[in-house]
Amino acid sequence: MIELRDLRMVFGDTIALEAIDLSVPAGEIHGIVGRSGAGKSTLIRCLTGLEAPTSGTVSIDGSDVTDQSGSGLREARRSIGMVFQHVNLLDSRTALANVAHPLQIAGVSKAERRAKARELLEIVGLGDRADNYPAQLSGGQKQRVGIARALAAEPKVLLCDEPTSALDASTTDQILGLIRSLRERLGITVLIITHEMSVIREICDSVTLLADGRVAKTGTLAEVISEPGSILAKDLVPLPPISLDDKGSDGAEGSDGAGASGSMARLVEVSLAGTSLPQVLTGAQSVGVSADAILAGAVETVEGRQVGRIRFTVATAEDAKELITALEAEGIYAEEAA
Template sequence: MIELRALRKVFGETVALEEIDLSVPAGEIHGIVGRSGAGKSTLIRCLTGLESPTSGTVSINGVDLTNQSGAGLREARRSIGMVFQHVNLLDSSTALKNVAHPLKIAGVGKAERLAKARELLEFVGLGDRVDNYPSQLSGGQKQRVGIARALAAEPKVLLCDEPTSALDSTTTDQILGLIRSLRDRLGITVLIITHEMSVIREICDSVTLLADGRVAKTGKLAEVIAEPGSVLAKDLVPLPPVSIDDGASRLVEVSLAGTDLPTVLTAARNAGASAEAILAGAVETIEGRQIGRLRFSVDSVEQAKELISALKADGIYAEEAA
């Protein structure tokens, strides 16, 4: 559904994107993460045809956007719905008219576009808010209107640019639930650009990490999280901060990748580290697999090495934590 091949974008002497290869199958929810300056905004502008790549191709629903212009590009964009961090609703228009606005631009007749807008607002749970203005809506309700508006042209792909970063946690959960429901009910392909790792864990089937304009890591979510020692895995399942009072103490980080918590605890105990030595832990169940990490405190460098060696002998990934 979404295919990027050798995508490169240069602004003057600045390389914003370099050799980006990405494939997102139809019906999948894919997350793009990365720190500020990683290239996320440039990527989404290339995906929507707002920026032309310096080289490479961008294909959406089988159409190469890099070969389109004018009417062809406008038609290709109809297969793409956009949901923004700041919804940018028309303040002087009701929710109904905001959703109907893109259909009006497309030349759809008044009766038909209003009927479609009403149907979409019902679909996103705002059937009783059709006559409300943006000032009368909460942040989550505004985002729902934005999602309904993005669906007006019946797109095949929904691009969400930081859709929850301005929302509280409860509203975020509701919006993510709605996006998942849309995927399940409509079969739509979703690409989410976000800096919030919790969004990736909650809703995505797969994930790509951008760093300095390049793909640093990409893959199915459960596989990426399960990769021992992966920077992305550590960001997706973070450990709470810990402190050790004794300067001679060392921290050993143990991964649950490929095994379960009881097995790790048994192996650690056999290696001389009791459960009382665990200073921090994070465990998640994703696609039926336990994923996570534990941090043990040991008394010396020698004990850290012995513990790591013993765990690795049992097929358990461990490393000394910084």
């Protein structure tokens, strides 16, 4: 459905995108993440035809967006519905009129566009809010109107740019649930650009990490999370905030001397990718490190597979090396953490 091939974008002496290859199958929800300056905004503009790439191609449903102009480009853009962080509804129009607006621009008759807009408001759960103005709607309701508006032209792709970053946790869950249900009901392909890893975990089938304008990692969510030592995996399954002062290396609170709160203390981070917590504990116990030495942990089940990370605290660098060696001998990925 979405195909990017060798996409490159250069502004003067600055390379914004380089050698971007990406394929998103029809009906999939794909997330794109990256730090500020990674190239996400430039990628969006190339996807929607707002910027012509320096080289490479962008294809949506078999149509090469980079090879279009004028009416051809406008027609290609109809295949893409856009949902923004800031919905930018027209304050002087009701929810119904806001949803109908793109159909009005497209020349659809008044009766037809109003009927379509009512249908879409029902789909997003706002059938009873058709006559409300934006000032009478909550943030989540405005976003639902924005989603309905994006679906008005019956696009094949729904492109969501930070769709939940301005919403509270409860409303975010509702919007993500709505996007998932739209995919199931309409068979639409969804591309979500976000910096919120919780959004990726909650809704995406696959994910791409952009770094310095390049694809640093891409794959299904289960594959990416399960990769031992992966930066993206660590971001997707974060550990709670921890401090060496929280626990001594022998598991006792506030141990002294060469314990974890001492200057020689070391942290060992263990990946649960492809293994289980009991296996990790058995490996650790083989070198005298008990479960009491666990300083923090995060474990989740993704597509039926247990993934996550555990941090042990040990007294010295030699203890850390011994623990890592013992775990690696059992096929368990471990590394000394900063």
